[in-house]
Amino acid sequence: xxxxxxxxxxxxxxxxxxxxxxxxxxxxxGKPINLFSAINQALHIALETDPRAYVFGEDVGFGGVFRxxxxxxxxxxxxxxxxxxxxxxxxxxxxxxLAAMGNRAIAEIQFADYIYPAFDQIVNEAAKFRxxxxxxxxCGGLTIRSPYGAVGHGGHYHSQSxxxxxxxxxxxxxxxxxxPRQAKGLLLACIRDSNPVVFFEPKWLYRLAVEEVPEHDYMxxxxxxxxxxxxxxxxxxxxxxxxxVLEHACxxxxxxxxxxxxxxxxxxxxxxxxxxxxxxxxxGRLLVSHEAPVTGGFGAEISASIAERCFLRxxxxxxxxxxxxxxxxxxxxxxxMPTKNKVLDAIKATVNY
Amino acid sequence: xxxxxxxxPSFSAASLRRILLLRxxxxxxxxxxxxxxxxxxxxxxxxxxxxxxxxxxxxxxxxELLSFFRDMSVMRRMEIAADSLYKxxxxxxxxxxxxxxxxxxxxxxxxxxxxxxxxTAYRDHNIYLGRGGSLFEAFAELMxxxxxxxxxxxxxxxxxKKDAGFYGGHGxxxxxxxxxxxxxxxxxxxxxxxxxxxxxxxxxxxxxxLFEALNISALWDLPVILVCENNHYGMGTAEWxxxxxxxxxxxxxxxxxxxxxxxxxFAVKQACKFAKDYALKNGPLILEMDTYxxxxxxxxxxxxxxxxxxxISGVRQERDPIERIRKLILSHExxxxxxLKDTEKQVRKEVDEAIxxxxxxxxxxxxxxxxxxxxxxxxxxxxxxxxxxxxAFLP
Numbered sequence: 001x002x003x004x005x006x007x008x009x010x011x012x013x014x015x016x017x018x019x020x021x022x023x024x025x026x027x028x029x030g031k032p033i034n035l036f037s038a039i040n041q042a043l044h045i046a047l048e049t050d051p052r053a054y055v056f057g058e059d060v061g062f063g064g065v066f067r068x069x070x071x072x073x074x075x076x077x078x079x080x081x082x083x084x085x086x087x088x089x090x091x092x093x094x095x096x097x098l099a100a101m102g103n104r105a106i107a108e109i110q111f112a113d114y115i116y117p118a119f120d121q122i123v124n125e126a127a128k129f130r131x132x133x134x135x136x137x138x139c140g141g142l143t144i145r146s147p148y149g150a151v152g153h154g155g156h157y158h159s160q161s162x163x164x165x166x167x168x169x170x171x172x173x174x175x176x177x178x179x180p181r182q183a184k185g186l187l188l189a190c191i192r193d194s195n196p197v198v199f200f201e202p203k204w205l206y207r208l209a210v211e212e213v214p215e216h217d218y219m220x221x222x223x224x225x226x227x228x229x230x231x232x233x234x235x236x237x238x239x240x241x242x243x244x245v246l247e248h249a250c251x252x253x254x255x256x257x258x259x260x261x262x263x264x265x266x267x268x269x270x271x272x273x274x275x276x277x278x279x280x281x282x283x284g285r286l287l288v289s290h291e292a293p294v295t296g297g298f299g300a301e302i303s304a305s306i307a308e309r310c311f312l313r314x315x316x317x318x319x320x321x322x323x324x325x326x327x328x329x330x331x332x333x334x335x336x337m338p339t340k341n342k343v344l345d346a347i348k349a350t351v352n353y
Numbered sequence: 354x355x356x357x358x359x360x361x362p363s364f365s366a367a368s369l370r371r372i373l374l375l376r377x378x379x380x381x382x383x384x385x386x387x388x389x390x391x392x393x394x395x396x397x398x399x400x401x402x403x404x405x406x407x408x409x410x411x412x413x414x415x416x417e418l419l420s421f422f423r424d425m426s427v428m429r430r431m432e433i434a435a436d437s438l439y440k441x442x443x444x445x446x447x448x449x450x451x452x453x454x455x456x457x458x459x460x461x462x463x464x465x466x467x468x469x470x471x472x473t474a475y476r477d478h479n480i481y482l483g484r485g486g487s488l489f490e491a492f493a494e495l496m497x498x499x500x501x502x503x504x505x506x507x508x509x510x511x512x513x514k515k516d517a518g519f520y521g522g523h524g525x526x527x528x529x530x531x532x533x534x535x536x537x538x539x540x541x542x543x544x545x546x547x548x549x550x551x552x553x554x555x556x557x558x559x560x561x562x563l564f565e566a567l568n569i570s571a572l573w574d575l576p577v578i579l580v581c582e583n584n585h586y587g588m589g590t591a592e593w594x595x596x597x598x599x600x601x602x603x604x605x606x607x608x609x610x611x612x613x614x615x616x617x618x619f620a621v622k623q624a625c626k627f628a629k630d631y632a633l634k635n636g637p638l639i640l641e642m643d644t645y646x647x648x649x650x651x652x653x654x655x656x657x658x659x660x661x662x663x664x665i666s667g668v669r670q671e672r673d674p675i676e677r678i679r680k681l682i683l684s685h686e687x688x689x690x691x692x693l694k695d696t697e698k699q700v701r702k703e704v705d706e707a708i709x710x711x712x713x714x715x716x717x718x719x720x721x722x723x724x725x726x727x728x729x730x731x732x733x734x735x736x737x738x739x740x741x742x743x744x745a746f747l748p
Binding site for chain 2: 058062086113117154155158325329331332336
């Protein structure tokens with residue numbers, strides 16, 4: 001990969017953004033557990049292996065509103081796992097300061113919808129700390145975890161997907177897991193990464209998604225997308241809970257003889273352009289799907305980048321099946337969401353373009 | 354709304370009382386026969402910060418007492434009905450119940466007019482009723498029907514009533530307080546002699562934006578009253594674990610404050626009256642209402658993991674606002690126990706009827722998904738699932 005834009009032709013190795021070259025595919029053995037248990041395991045391991053790691057946020061002491069932090073306070077003490085008052089801006093600022101002193105600050109924002117008071121701290125303080133201090137200081141130990149996404153009845157303020165806002169900020173990493181096994185590995189990688197990371201957890205999957213998760217310590221690489229299914233007719237890209245929708249669409253459209261390649265982006269910034277590009281060069285068609293509203297969503301970035309790189313290879317315009325351009329509605333949620341049928345429709349339209 | 358029966362020529366006090374009890378929301382009806390003034394003492398003295406507290410003696414009259422009883426019973430009944438509806442999955446999403454805190458809503462209404470503004474957080478069902486909202490519209494909104502007060506698009510947390518100065522129902526904790534200060538600024542600018550009550554909870558008291566709003570209001574002498582409904586638990590966190598200083602009425606520092614027994618409707622009425630007079634002349638004031646909620650934070654919270662059942666039943670026995678009024682009415686012999694029971698039965702019937710009506714009412718049209726994103730007819734394009742295929746101009 002060359003930084004063509006800078007015109008200097010610097011060649012950088014392929015895995016430049018991910019700081020680890022750890023296990024790609026963790027062993028398949030393990031007990032079946034759900035997403036919040038997997039995250040809980042990751043947090044236990046993180047606190048166990050690093051004595052300077054702290055977990056804090058609203059109501060994390062008793063286990064958290066989604067039970068992701070159960071048992072941590074009892075095991076590691078209230079000096080390392082503690083509740084904060086109801087002040088997101090304060091939590092973020094406090095976490096940045098803690099991380100700047102060389103600690104691993106794992107802050108929880110109770111719902112991604114509440115992250116906006118902290119937005120200034122994250123964008124202006126956390127993302128730019130290393131840059132503006134000329135590498136004297138950094139808050140790499142910062143990880144902000146937050147449940148995001150629709151849950152069926154969340155309404156305006158318990159269902160939002162704000163990942164696009166953070167993807168617009170150089171200096172941050174944004175990571176979104178799709179399943180329990182991925183979540184544990186990715187979360188441990190995020191906590192140990194030396195850059196500030198915002199980790200969004202799909203709240204719909206906290207109980208629903210059950211998978212075999214190895215009990216030991218393992219990490220998954222950041223900035224590496226995973227090709228979940230191989231295909232030849234169209235590439236589908238998504239993240240988080242949306243992947244299960246895309247998978248169902250894949251299964252259904254296979255009956256019509258359309259073979260889909262399914263990619264989980266995993267890290268949204270810095271994102272793995274190579275994998276997506278390689279896939280689109282193979283299939284010639286791309287569909288991106290996410291719950292956030294379509295205008296200005298992260299699908300727009302993927303679409304523009306792929307159009308730039310694969311223009312002559314593309315057989316059809318890039319399709320984006322996303323949430324509608326309205327606030328996340330209450331009773332209209334089924335209409336708003338990028339459902340399987342909308343995806344199916346778009347796959348067929350794109351393939352028959 | 355109410356059928357007022359014709360007065361019988363005999364004009365007995367008993368029949369008059371029965372008529373009063375039929376009226377749905379009667380915060381300040383004047384009736385010639387029962388205008389004698391009663392003086393009631395608040396249960397506790399007011400505790401104040403940088404201001405002289407108002408007197409503990411509150412003037413009232415039999416009408417008002419009876420209407421307090423009725424209004425609070427309607428509110429209580431509504432919340433309990435909402436609990437059952439939620440469990441029956443007719444109400445979905447979030448539902449934050451106010452039972453236990455009725456005295457704050459009713460007492461505040463008694464002290465102010467519908468031209469004064471109230472803005473609150475998500476525990477807003479009863480505030481909406483207090484502002485004159487109807488039970489039918491409330492239940493319709495909870496069930497997401499077209500006839501709801503926010504056209505079914507808001508839900509439990511977003512009740513509004515513009516013609517009665519109710520600026521809603523807000524989901525993000527603490528965000529409504531700077532909004533309330535803005536409303537107060539507009540009121541001061543128009544010199545209309547009105548104030549705004551910006552309500553928030555003990556959890557929200559630790560939000561930074563509150564202090565920003567307080568500073569601005571004090572700097573510009575805005576007629577805003579910040580009302581902290583301290584029910585001692587921010588979701589599941591007790592106040593002493595979240596706040597260095599749980600004396601929320603003192604948090605204003607340079608802004609005076611008053612601590613009020615929020616379970617005593619007369620204390621609330623007196624404090625709000627006092628606050629309105631003060632704010633119109635001098636700028637902001639903080640009222641801390643010491644109150645309690647019987648339900649958990651929301652319907653997904655049993656409410657018993659962070660507090661004992663003894664505590665909850667203790668408050669119910671000692672400080673329940675409706676029971677207090679009942680005792681007062683009985684001790685002043687304004688109605689018999691049987692008559693009050695009758696009132697409660699009527700209230701229950703009214704609530705059940707409203708629910709039945711709301712259950713039958715239609716869901717909103719799917720096209721409503723796109724309305725009111727922007728101003729009507731602005732011509733903004735919205736895109737659906739596939740930008741090229743599904744395009745609409747927002748209505």
